[in-house]
Amino acid sequence: MSGAGSAGRSLKIFVGNIAWTVGHRELRNYFSQFGKVSWAQVVFDRKTGLSKGYGFVSFQKRASLENLERNQKHVLDNTPIFFQQTD
Numbered sequence: 001m002s003g004a005g006s007a008g009r010s011l012k013i014f015v016g017n018i019a020w021t022v023g024h025r026e027l028r029n030y031f032s033q034f035g036k037v038s039w040a041q042v043v044f045d046r047k048t049g050l051s052k053g054y055g056f057v058s059f060q061k062r063a064s065l066e067n068l069e070r071n072q073k074h075v076l077d078n079t080p081i082f083f084q085q086t087d
Helices: 024-032 060-069
Strands: 012-018 037-044 052-061 081-083
Touching: 024 037, 024 052, 052 060
Parallel strands: none
Antiparallel strands: 012 052, 012 081, 037 052
């Protein structure tokens, strides 16, 4: 039975090329179309407060990650983004 995914591959992804205008909420909203998101975080520079252009998203179920992988192009705030599964 497939569950939340503690066994096997991680349900966490690295997201790159995020526009500086995108925050945590926008990142979560975008990836929620593929399934339930546990958390989403854009990484910000502590000194400047500006986005570093990348972040992380974790899904609750493996099916969400599979839905994401089936989609070839991902565009957030008019900017093409890419993702890679993490350990």
